Amino acid sequence: MPSTSQSTSGPSLAVGWKNDQWAFDLGHSPQGFEVDNWLGGVSYSSDWRDLGWTLTASRRPMSNSVVSYAGAVDPVTGIRWGGVTSNGLTLSFSHDEGGVDGIWASFGAHWLRGENVADNQRRSAMGGYYYRLIDRADERMRTGLTMMYWSYDKDLSEYTLGQGGYYSPQRYYSIGVPLNYAWRNPDWSVSLESSVGWSWSRTDGSDLYPLDGPAGKLFNRLNAAGLDIDDSTSLTKTASSSSGMGVRFQGLAERRISDHWVLGGGITWQHSEGYAPSRALLYLRYTFDEWQGNLPMPVEPVSPYADMR
Secondary structure: OOOOOOOOOOOOOEEEEEOOOEEEEEEEOOOOOOOOOEEEEEEEEEEEOOEEEEEEEEEEEOOOOHHHHOOEEOOOOOOEEEEEEEEEEEEEEEEOOOOOEEEEEEEEEEEEEEEOEEEEEEEEEEEEEEEEEEEEOOEEEEEEEEEEEEEEOOOOOOOOOOOOOOOOOOEEEEEEEEEEEEEEOOOEEEEEEEEEEEEEEEEOOEEOOOOOOOHHHHHHHHHHOOOOOOOOOOOEEOOEEEEEEEEEEEEEEEEEOOOOEEEEEEEEEEEEOOEOOEEEEEEEEEOOOOOOOOOOOOOOOOOOOOOOO
């Protein structure tokens, strides 16, 4: 029986730069992945009256699974597929007058592309309110309310040839209560984030093997071998809906090594109905100018791998 689990690993390199208005990062998917991708983004931030806004153009990986993130090879046909990237624009707004609270919102439109994977589109809207429980120069704690909406044109969440292996419901709504804490000194910076919420999603029926993709080669080969597979029946997934509670936790930390070098790392764990991605991150950051004050707060890794939370 073939293995039902997959794993992959490899080193990667990313560079980034930012000032008060512009931010830029560029990197490449880790060496050893089946599908290679250049990744990155550029952002511009400014103010309009009492609103701050940021426009971001990005190309990010869909890191939900090995198939969507690294790609895979079909053992029957030898066809390589996966390595999906999210390509598009995000416009974010915030309103904060320096008091105890503030509001924010974000809207996105992205096109999802992968090697030998059906194309897809995603629309998103997020917003929230936050309240400062602690707000000091070197320590802060916030809570509030967060709402989220996603919409994908197609469900490509399966791991079969031509599917993307990433969570892609046609409708997804969630509401959550976050609690975030950050602290720093000259040698350490730590950020802890948690959230508990409720979500509802609906997924339309779909072909397990999109017949306009590389799966057609698979059916032709099996039929040529005399297996007479009818690809129009039994190879579909029915529509469904689900709802339930979800939890998320993220911890990030940075440690100064010298006036130029910082070692950082973190973990993210998330679980809800039908969606449970987890990841770990370890990195070294070099600053051209000497940094002798407190480390930045909160921790913000320079990475092209950030995606929707």
